[in-house]
Amino acid sequence: MKNSILHLIFLIIFTGCGSVSKENPKLYELKSYQFKNIDPKGYKILKTADEMIKNRVIIRGSCWDFVNAVYEKAGFPKQKRVTIAKTSKRGSINPKILKPGDWIYHINLSYRNVEHSAIFVKWIDFKNKKALTISYAGERRKTPARYKIYDLSRIYTVIRPE
Template identity: 40%
Template sequence: MTPRYTAVVVQLQSLLTLSLTLAAVCALPTVANAAIFNSANTTIVPANTAYASPPVAFPQLATPPAFMQSYDNLKPEHASVVLASEAMATPAAQQVLRQVRVMALDQRTILPGGCWDYLNAAFQRAGISRDTIFEGTYRAGPYADSESLRSGDWLYYINHGYNDIEHSGLFIGWVDKPSRQALILSYAGESRHEPARYKVYDLSHVYQIMRPTA
């Protein structure tokens, strides 16, 4: 970790310690796309409470650090979410979050396969295992409550921004929680010849959560 990055994280930790508040519980979304999944069974339920940890609110920096403004796969306005997620995550999740940041931003890693292969490699390189704490099905749910998500969680969800296909990615943090918009580390696959990127997705229907464990 560079001295400049360390200083930013220390500043964020101080800020969050003073001002962090629990995010309000959101109204449940309604989706009417029965052609893709059964809207009659879009039950939203909490994940396994044995793995619960305090929810984190992510502040916005007025001016993102200069070293976080020079990447084409991370928008400057999302830099604070990336930094805060690492600062406030559990130790196991921190290892994974730092690993994917290095792979995506610094090394610009391209691996064979798709999103599963990329995240599996990231967990292996970080030396971190994972437990499935919530599991539904793509078409019928149940789907996870937004309060169940934590930074560093490996999610499977319905990609409402791209034909409602199945997709997986690493949860970084909420950008607009009431509308279920979250920053995700996403890998499109080796055929795109692009590194993973931090992108905002609609997480109205998350049907699997895998949480980093030491």
């Protein structure tokens, strides 16, 4: 009980690129059967990120550094990535183009409207633009990435493994 309370306090105090998720990350653990029909490259990105979450890998740096590390580890360095869509930070890209494993830059509407990088997993509520992502808080915290639902109403860049 004491450990649970300390863990909860730690999560509340040390938030970063996003607020503490109310969703239980265990509900969203990556299962291969959920992604039978996705591109193998996207699957490789998701599987690599999932392993890093399970191993509680900490990347020194920001959300961008974490997603970059996932892509590198999965075998997709900068020259093996393609920018699918890009717009100004005030605009928004058509969310229908997103595929599991895409690297997305979006405005984090739940945390100070800051720029945020994450990995798209799947839509939870497309109509309201709620999606499950793999997100890393960064901000010099020693917290591993997690599965988190974000409002993706303001996506401004989409990068895909090539």
